[in-house]
Amino acid sequence: MTRAHEMLASSPAPIPGVDVGLLASVAQSAFDCAQACTACANACLAEPSVADLVRCIRRNLHCADVCDATGRLVSRQESPELARAILEACLIACRLCAEECGAHAEMMTHCRICAEACRSCADACQELLAALPR
Amino acid sequence: MTRAHEMLASSPAPIPGVDVGLLASVAQSAFDCAQACTACANACLAEPSVADLVRCIRRNLHCADVCDATGRLVSRQESPELARAILEACLIACRLCAEECGAHAEMMTHCRICAEACRSCADACQELLAALPR
Amino acid sequence: MTRAHEMLASSPAPIPGVDVGLLASVAQSAFDCAQACTACANACLAEPSVADLVRCIRRNLHCADVCDATGRLVSRQESPELARAILEACLIACRLCAEECGAHAEMMTHCRICAEACRSCADACQELLAALPR
């Protein structure tokens, strides 16, 4: 059990009907993805080919910001309507970033690892979206 | 013209077909709303009736986080699909917070002012949403 | 009176001995500076000379993150020891960014305006630092 899972499982106010493991999985992977995207943007800035990586850097920065907000919101376990909206934004940000980083995964290790972090987070968001009460 | 407007107007890469004044208006009102919501959560924590203000504090915290991410994303002017998703999340967060703060606006000045900040931000989000290219 | 000032003045728990106008001035200028730095990093990324602007972009990103945390902490009015530490970090981040943006202020409007935002925020941090109880 991750620490995020232990933290959310110990709250006296879980969201009724939502599996706390799914929430914890988004919380953990969103903060991990924010770290990876922040580091990837910085590594891209240090590449000699930085001028060709502008779109990648922008998507890294977007994804870090949306993942950060998502990690915080799901750690606060409330309002399915708002949870749904931020998870949808996070899913888009992660997919855009995974697509762009994935395209240079063979040339740059940081883009390969970052794309994996984005895909993990997108998967966790999608699983939680499917489980949220309508 | 606000500084946010000047900043966005001076970028060499505007989003084609999107009025920079609308972007700047969301950027400015989202960061202003993040400040108001952070301060309102803190003021609610200092009220003798804090036990009755838990929902208000949560919505303040959610709204501050989503506004922060929104202010950053619109300041970065890219990806209409992601912009749309984060603006929709921001609109929901601002409305939930305005509704809750608005309900105690007569008793607490900080909730009255915070509700105004949330409504301004919601209005700016909605105007930009209506103007985004589909 | 700015909205940040009204918000902080309406809190039932001010920091004893600290002028609320100084706190509000840091809160306002820190969030404004976070917006300016985020937009400046993005505009730099869109410049044909992006490869020469890497240091500027990094300082913009650092400054946006530290300003964001500072704006939140001073909006929460507590712990002079922590306030002092974050204000000192914010002062350094703003000075580094103002120095770098200031160096290309004549060539790029976004860097000129961003340097102004950083200097305003640095000034506000310094004034509050001088007024904090030891």
Added chain:
Amino acid sequence: MTRAHEMLASSPAPIPGVDVGLLASVAQSAFDCAQACTACANACLAEPSVADLVRCIRRNLHCADVCDATGRLVSRQESPELARAILEACLIACRLCAEECGAHAEMMTHCRICAEACRSCADACQELLAALPR
């Protein structure tokens, strides 16, 4: 090796003379601590004794914000002067939160786990501070 470590090790621009494992350890523990503190604030808000937990909630919120900024800055590997300042702020925020959460660790599981996360992050900050070039 954590993903944060792999990310930072793959950057073409490490800080000269700073062990990348120490940077990665701060990056990882700062984002983990931001998650724990966000979740702990929320769990405290749900406790029947919320009125007695106001100081704990404030320190949780402060700590989450400073950890978030710290995790981002160390993921961006630059400026030892700024790194030092934000690490010192993070150390203070983590200690204040660990102290407060630690005081109710026996009564509330979320406070016990959160205090551990804060202490881990404080330790990592202190180790990196000791290793930074002067």
